Amino acid sequence: MRGIIFAILAGACITLQGVANARISQDIGTWQAATVTQFTGFILALVILLFARDGRKQGFKEVKPLYLFGGAFAAIIIFSEVTAIQNIGVTLSISALLIAQLFLTFVIDSRGWFGVIKQKMRLPQFIGIGLMIAGVIILKL
Amino acid sequence: MVIGLILAMIAGALVSLQNIFNTKVNQHTGSWSTTTLVLGMGFIASLVMGLIFEGADMFTLRHMELWYWFSGIIGVGVVICLVQATKLLGATYAISIVLTAQLGTALLWDSLGWLGLEKVPFTWNQLIGVLVIVGGILVFKLGGGNGTDEEPAKNAKPKQRKALQAK
Incomplete structure (x- = not known):
């Protein structure tokens, strides 16, 4: 807790x-x-x-x-x-910021750049990014 | 609108890079050594950029209020909370909650317009949008596959494993 x-x-x-x-x-x-x-x-x-x-x-x-x-x-x-x-506004800014942040981390992890341990990206990560982008579009509807 | 989105995404990409760099420093030093270095670098870089773009205007702090000087404390609070949360929950769960709380606070702030920022009226669209984004974060972080931080030693190749154990 x-x-x-x-x-x-x-x-x-x-x-x-x-x-x-x-x-x-x-x-x-x-x-x-x-x-x-x-x-x-x-x-x-x-x-x-x-x-x-x-x-x-x-x-x-x-x-x-x-x-x-x-x-x-x-x-x-x-x-x-x-x-x-x-x-x-704050909500849209933070949303876009987090998507870019997670997406780049995801790319770096899957390529093993900067000597990070290479990690396999599977379906959940793609679905997750897709959902986040969908969420931003809903924010702006 | 588009410029705002692009700037926010530039910020996000740099946060990602910064996190990776800071983690590397942290592995060799400690969290307060790292925090001090990171904030010191940020201070120097901001000062230099300010001098380039604003020149001597940098030193005329018009309408300065007392609490502005103390806002830097928030950054230190972030570090304390992050370190404790990661210790108690593990990185994956801690980060999932941190990201969710970031968005929740953002929505709250827009709706209430605290600190005299322009109020963005609350709509159901916004709440649904934020919930979908949070859903995305949870699927991304907890959906498996991306075997983050929990047991890096187990998945690493033998050579990397040795390096990890040395840390």
Whole structure:
């Protein structure tokens, strides 16, 4: 039960993040909003890291350098998401975002790109993507 | 409308890439080291993009309100909840619920227009659409076939298995 509550809160917070960014962007601009929210998040995470001391610092050296820059995508993610929310509303934005997210993950998993373990995609995954797209069309009817 | 959809899909594709990259970092470090790095990178990238497109305007924060400074905390909350949920439920179930909650919250927000965003009036079409999408997510994630994360070691080839055990 606790796991379910954490999962629901995580999902709610992810959407809330997009909405808050969209709201803040109206006042101070989109790049400014992205910069400010990432900055405060970074400071807080850094403080927690100093107390939690999880993991190993040397670990960073073992990671392929490209993967260390994943966080930089956030700039474009936030800009695109905020602009989408302002144009087409939260529900449609999040729906389209999730379809693209799951679809690309699905392609990467089935091709084994970026050294992920190759996974066979079967009928349920195709039906799932089909249902999601049908859902978006219903949203817009 | 089309531009909004395209932008949302660009965001989604990048989220997918980011998740994969972050997972790689996480395997070698830890979740707080990863989170700190990811948010730091996001901060630098946003600042650079802002300077490119807006120049010195980046530093004039008009109409700044106090709570804007604290919105970054939400991102940290996401990490805490995700880590706990995954630990307690396993990745597949956790992610299924997370995605469902994302959509549910989105519909709620549009209907109520909280935080002064433009209200999108609730219609039954929207509810049915969201339910069909959630159905799709559940079939995708729980329908089997896509043997995600549960026991990667079992399905991996011997060489990969060794690598996984080393982690």
